[in-house]
Amino acid sequence: MSAGTFVPRPGAAPVSRMILAQTALETRMLLRNGEQLLLTVIIPALLLTLFSVVDIVDTGAGKSVDFLAPGILALAVMSTAFTGQAIATGFDRRYGVLKRLAASPLPRWALMAAKTLSVLVTEVLQVVLLTVIALGLGWSPQGDPLSVAALLLLGTAAFSGLGLLMAGTLKAEMTLAAANLVFLLLLVGGGVIVPLEKFPDAVRSALELLPVSALSQGLREVLQGGASMPWGHAAVLAAWAVLGLGAAARFFRWE
Numbered sequence: 001m002s003a004g005t006f007v008p009r010p011g012a013a014p015v016s017r018m019i020l021a022q023t024a025l026e027t028r029m030l031l032r033n034g035e036q037l038l039l040t041v042i043i044p045a046l047l048l049t050l051f052s053v054v055d056i057v058d059t060g061a062g063k064s065v066d067f068l069a070p071g072i073l074a075l076a077v078m079s080t081a082f083t084g085q086a087i088a089t090g091f092d093r094r095y096g097v098l099k100r101l102a103a104s105p106l107p108r109w110a111l112m113a114a115k116t117l118s119v120l121v122t123e124v125l126q127v128v129l130l131t132v133i134a135l136g137l138g139w140s141p142q143g144d145p146l147s148v149a150a151l152l153l154l155g156t157a158a159f160s161g162l163g164l165l166m167a168g169t170l171k172a173e174m175t176l177a178a179a180n181l182v183f184l185l186l187l188v189g190g191g192v193i194v195p196l197e198k199f200p201d202a203v204r205s206a207l208e209l210l211p212v213s214a215l216s217q218g219l220r221e222v223l224q225g226g227a228s229m230p231w232g233h234a235a236v237l238a239a240w241a242v243l244g245l246g247a248a249a250r251f252f253r254w255e
Helices: 015-032 034-053 064-094 097-102 108-136 145-169 172-189 201-207 211-223 231-251
Strands: none
Touching (some): 015 064, 015 108, 034 108, 064 108, 097 108, 145 211
């Protein structure tokens, strides 16, 4: 037996390995949380199925699912990147989890990167599930998949920044109430299920500037209309991403 065979090698793991480990942990915690699973998976799937099968809302010419599927995809991104992340991060902050993680070898930026990767992993599962359901309901998507992916990434960045800003500045109970309230309001007024054309012109102009409206409208132009990259909607999402992430980086409180 050579000398030093069992000599310990203290020290932190490489940052990339720490990020992957934290991402796996965050994803498992999210998928094991019944409330978050309801919000991120079950509600979007039920809304897509219900409003596609039952003629409740006038979605215009064509099949209802062709109009609804892009909006429900936008809702899924919002539910995970904004509502779910805001609530989970808010309670992590309240119970001192973030404070303890900040004192570990895992850098703060790496923790946020892990949370973001966890959101992306969850969104991939959501998109696959909702796409399968929509195709089963007769959905006929069109357009460029790369444009769809770009819009989803921009929407994730926008909602993630806003979710982290809320979680890092408000108390956990306030975050829980505010995030769910915003989710419900944007579900109704964000062009997800109810077409924005149903609103008065003045109200519609304001609603079109919301991130969920830009994402749902952009996805609809690509997937329903077969358009190329909708740069106007992409610009709105990019602006929200810059504002949200910048404000979160500036005002986020770890304690």
